[in-house]
Amino acid sequence: MPGNTAYFGFLEICTPRVGETVVVTSAGGAIGSHVGQIAKIKGCKVIGITGSDEKGKWLVDELGFDHFINYKTTDVDTALTKVAPEGVDCYFDNVGGDLSSIILRHMNAFGRISLCGVISAYNEDIKASTIQRPLISFNLKMEGFVVSRWTDRLNEGIQQNLKWIKEGKLKYRETVYTGFENTFTAFTDLFKGVNIGKAIVKI
Ligand SMILES: NC(=O)c1ccc[n+]([C@@H]2O[C@H](COP(=O)([O-])OP(=O)(O)OC[C@H]3O[C@@H](n4cnc5c(N)ncnc54)[C@H](OP(=O)(O)O)[C@@H]3O)[C@@H](O)[C@H]2O)c1
Known part of the structure; x- marks a missing residue:
């Protein structure tokens, strides 16, 4: 997304x-x-x-x-x-x-x-x-x-982004919180700028 x-x-x-x-x-x-x-x-x-x-x-x-x-x-x-x-x-x-x-x-x-x-x-x-x-x-x-x-063009975006990632032109980072109990912290941290790249909660 x-x-x-x-x-x-x-x-x-x-x-x-x-x-x-x-x-x-x-x-x-x-x-x-x-x-x-x-x-x-x-x-x-x-x-x-x-x-x-x-x-x-x-x-x-x-x-x-x-x-x-x-x-x-x-x-x-x-x-x-x-x-x-x-x-x-x-x-x-x-x-x-x-x-x-x-x-x-x-x-x-x-x-x-x-x-x-x-x-x-x-x-x-x-x-x-x-x-x-x-x-x-x-x-x-x-x-x-x-x-x-752009839901009707969903795959176009996914495929192009994937291609750029494989070519080394697109890099990404994730900030991973472990445990459902940390969902609230993960959410409020967005407003404090704690995350680098995508904030994710791993349950
Ligand atoms: N239109 C759509 O379809 C669509 C879809 C998904 C998300 N969004 C929106 O797109 C934006 C980015 O989403 P994301 O998932 O990539 O989140 P994100 O940028 O990874 O996380 C939020 C970041 O916003 C910055 N921030 C927080 N409060 C701020 C403030 N008062 N002034 C300036 N910067 C502030 C913080 O970074 P700093 O360290 O830089 O402060 C924080 O790390 C969000 O507003 C989200 O709601 C829109």
Whole structure:
């Protein structure tokens, strides 16, 4: 499921082109780490936003991301200006909230934003707020999705991801919790950023 979420949610909505700049949030997570690697396969420059230097180093040293920004210790606005002065063409959004507000201000004209998740604000009230301003000014296209939209193409995503894994172009990690009694901890740890890659409970 995370593999197909990354594959279809990124390629179908962001429609990345060679040489474009891609930003992905929760980049050290299951979907984010996968999206960044697909973006590299497609010839893009990739910046991962994550909450720990350990995850960031994994993204750059092992997965081939061009840069990482630790949003917990770094001013993302300043850092993004430094690593992507050319602006951002594609944004794969796993988190929403203030982090996404900052990234929206760095979008290039006709940029594409894929709305996958909103982990920073799942419990918030829904507000239209001021998001329209950058969307209008930069002629942006923003689209949300649920992966089940591509159920009829399920095998295409699985086969392509498998091929990239076998070719060594796609790597993944799992954070495994053992025992059903640890399910609650595994879930709440997602909100603290404890997991690297996919969080799994082995029963
Ligand atoms: N649209 C769909 O069909 C679909 C399908 C599956 C999942 N999703 C959504 O996609 C997103 C990613 O899923 P996943 O399974 O790959 O999870 P994940 O990214 O592996 O795990 C969650 C990660 O989110 C980050 N995070 C937590 N709170 C945050 C905050 N307030 N601000 C910024 N980052 C925060 C943490 O990493 P840091 O260390 O970076 O903070 C944490 O490790 C989730 O929002 C999930 O609900 C959508």
